Amino acid sequence: MTVKLLLDRKREGHALGSAEIRELVEGFTRGDVPDYQMSAFAMAVCCRGMTQRETSDLTNAMMRSGRCLDWNVPTADKHSTGGVGDKLSLIIQPLAAACGIVVPSLTGRGLGLTGGTADKMETIPGYSCSQTLERFHEISTSVGVSMSVQTDEICPADKKLYALRDVTGTVASIPLITASILSKKLAEGADTLVFDVKFGSGAFMKSVEEAKALADSLVGGSRAAGRKAAALVTDMNEPIGFAVGNANEVAEALTILSCGDERLQDVADLCVEFAARMVSLEKGIPLDDARAMCREKLADGSAKAKFVAMVEAHGGDLDRFKTRFNRPTFKFRVQTTTSGYVSSIDAEKVAKVAFALGAGRAKAGDAIDPLAGVTLAVKRGDRVPVGAPLATLETTREPELLERLAADILKAFSITPERPEPRRWIAAEID
Ligand code: URA
DSSP, X not given: OOHHHHHHHHHTTOOOOHHHHHHHHHHHHHTOSOHHHHHHHHHHHXXXXXXXXXXXXXXXXXXTTSOOOOOSSOBEEEEEOOOTTOOHHHHHHHHXXXXXXXXXXXXXXXXXXXXXXXXXXXXXXXXXXOOOHHHHHHHHHHHSEXXXXXXXXXXHHHHHHHHHHHHTTOOOOHHHHHHHHHXXXXXXXXXEEEEEEEESTTSSBOSHHHHHHHHHHHHHHHHHTTOEEEEEEEEOSSOSSSEEESHXXXXXXXXXXTTXXXXXXXXXXXXXXXXXXXXXXXXXXXXXXXXXXXXXXHHTSHHHHHHHHHHHHTTOOHHHHHHHTTSOOEEEEEEOSSOEEEEEEOHHHHHHHHHHHTSSBSSTTOOOOTTOEEEESOOTTOEEOTTXXXXXXXXXXXXXXXXXXXXXXXXXXXXXXXXXXXXXXXXXXXX
């Protein structure tokens, strides 16, 4: 294979052969195909796209660049394209496990405005997401659920390619995003994959059309690889729940797992929708039956028990997690100067404030402040009088930050005389 000829053909918009794609990825993983040629390939794909068959070939080649796990039990996982206040995995994965499915979940540390699932879980003192694949396997099968970080043995080609895409303006391509996400999920080995593809100000995909196209591609690619799959396209224009940060999100997830706050019922209902699809597909039962089972396992404490068992298996200590909230932090409460209905809360603006407080990381390896973040006091549709609290900002960094960021967070809220339409979480479904 001559890489230059292959690049010429992709630049002219031709579809590449399966063997060509496989050899390109193998050569790149070995170091024989240099970064500049692989970057040119990524740019050609960005401009010319890929057929579904080419996308599947790229996904398979990247999946096979490392280890692939095998499970001899029913398995399912949920993947989110990421959002603001997105603690859904912390509830969905143990909930599906409580319904009798093994949920092996390899997750990431966040890069950008907010922490990833691994950052959130590691705010629990002692909890380690860094497990060997053998230990990940053991925890998943004995407890029913494990949330660990992907090791270097999984999809090394994706790690190398993503680093190039990040600096060459080639992230925004549906075939490349599909191959990147799916190669890791397929290598993880779950039989059923359910995707949460988010759109809106706080999401990677800004429009619902782009999100639907990615959802179609992820579901199509999963099925082509012999997995059961579904996707929900969900609204990420406003934060999920009240907590945006890391430790405060874990605390909120625990509240939902304990059915401890009626005002979080909308988030609990969304979690049930995802877990029910995992259970329905994996067990081959009607969606309504799976929904009923999930509601029961949330209400009777079984999902919370799975979460607690997973934390223990990963070395975490939930009692110490709770006492950490007594640590001194700098706090600032923001109040409204107008009365009316909270008609919107811009997710991206909230995330930028949480980032500035220390909740996210600008580059890989940066430390995050586990206790930093924003806790909203209101949600869309609430009626507020003048002086009502809107949010509390929290950081362990400089207190001077808080006053400046208070002005920024106020811009996230829109308060109007008219009551807004209720939030519609799910914009589309691919099943
Ligand atoms: N997440 C990934 O894992 N890969 C992408 O390309 C984009 C988002």
